[in-house]
Amino acid sequence: MNFIAVIIFAAIVCSGLLELYLERRQMASVAAHKDRVPAAFAQQLTLEEHRRAADYNIARARLSVAQKSFDTVLALAWLAVFLGPAYRLVAYLVPAGLSRSVAVVLFIAAIGYLLDLPFTIMRTFRLEARFGFNRMTPGTFVVDALKGIALQLALGIPLLYGFFAVERAIPGIWWLVSWAGFMVIMLAMIVIYPTFIAPLFNKFTPMPDTPLKAQIEALLQKCGFESKGLFVMDASKRSTHGNAYFSGLGKAKRIVFFDTLLQKHDEPEILSILAHELGHFKFGHIREKLVESSVLTFVVFAVLAWAFAGGLANAFGLPGDPGLVLVIVMFAMGPFAQLLSPLTNFLSRRAEFQADGFAKGMFGPQPMISALTKLSRDNLATLTPDRLYALFYYSHPPVPERIAHLESA
Ligand SMILES: [Zn+2]
DSSP: OOHHHHHHHHHHHHHHHHHHHHHHHHHHHHHHTTTSOOGGGTTTOOHHHHHHHHHHHHHHHHHHHHHHHHHHHHHHHIIIIIHHHHHHHHHHHSOSSHHHHHHHHHHHHHHHHHHHHHHHHHIIIIIIHHTTOBOOOHHHHHHHHHHHHHHHHHHHHHHHHHHHHHHHHSTTTHHHHHHHHHHHHHHHHHHHIIIIIHHHHSOEEEOOOOHHHHHHHHHHHHTTOOOSOEEEEOGGGTBOOOOEEEESSGGGOEEEEEHHHHHHOOHHHHHHHHHHHHHHHHTTHHHHHHHHHHHHHHHHHHHHHHHHHHTHHHHTTOOOOHHHHHHHHHHHHHHHHHHHHHHHHHHHHHHHHHHHHHHHHHHOHHHHHHHHHHHHHHTTOOSSOOHHHHHHHOSSOOHHHHHHHHHOO
16 A cells, blocks of 8 residues: 555544544543532532533533544545446546536535534434434425525535646646635625625524614624624524624624523623633734634645646556545545644634733623623533543633632733
8 A cells, every 4th residue: 555545544543533532521521520520610600510511511512422433434434445337437427627626625514514414413303302402303404505505506516526636737836826716705705704704594683673683782882893783683482501602803893692692691781792702802812713724724725736747646556537536535634633732722812811811800700700601501501521522612711710810910
């Protein structure tokens, strides 16, 4: 077997084992602390609530173990066995050229989607339902899935055609052109998403004129935040998990509150949560994230350039159709992306601390602390995660750390 193929197979196996190891650590850490509420939360949390959160986190980890094991085996099986026959089937149906490359990617993505579907269904209708989070009916689930597929095809097919056409037309620097095009599309999507795509899935109602709204507007003005309005999203139609965010760029930013958040929190808490979001804006975290993803996608496109030039498909004994090469790169990149996640999570957690600090500067530590305590209680977040697991998977610092940070001088 080819040396590069051996490295990729080994990386996928190691990455799968690392994922299982991390899930086991997380389960052990949650189970070990299950019977005692951490001292800092003894006032706000009953032992029963704490145990329930532990059960939820362990059940989630179990499902993750099953899904990640399956995905690892699947990636190996595709690369070792099934990509060849899948390609021959597509080649039999679609003549050589751009369309064949696009069809190969779509065919393999469609099978991957179908194989992952049972896990999504189990997560929504077994796990989330068992702990009282799911509000989605099978009808909503099917409609969501169909809309999602239609959207992915509508965006994905032109993108794939564009990508393969550029790869053919501009030898040598095609990958730089593609990367630049990708960045332009990504920026456009940030503007298009809130206005055109998110409303396909949820209803966004302008926030009614209440005393709370007046306070929110005063806060926005104080922070110099220009936006295209305040909206309430009907998140409760799918799940009881609460959240708030703002989306868009420049003057097209809109602030979105999940209805579930507004139902469960009092005014000072809601204002603190908003101040946290505004902290992200004040510290330029959005720009930071854009720079970060432009660097990461640059690396991905450089790898693609190498894979297309270096005959990566040959390493697996496969024909060098660009569609097939793209699929191989996607499977091969997974393990390396995993190794990067501690770094990207580190940057993200640092930003979260800064945003918490901003909210504290506005309203003092107390409303944010009580908002975080409520959020973690209502979302059954674990207060006792494993450190190594958090390093790989937590984009936000664990709540006890955030509260300790808010309480520190
Ligand atoms: Zn944040």
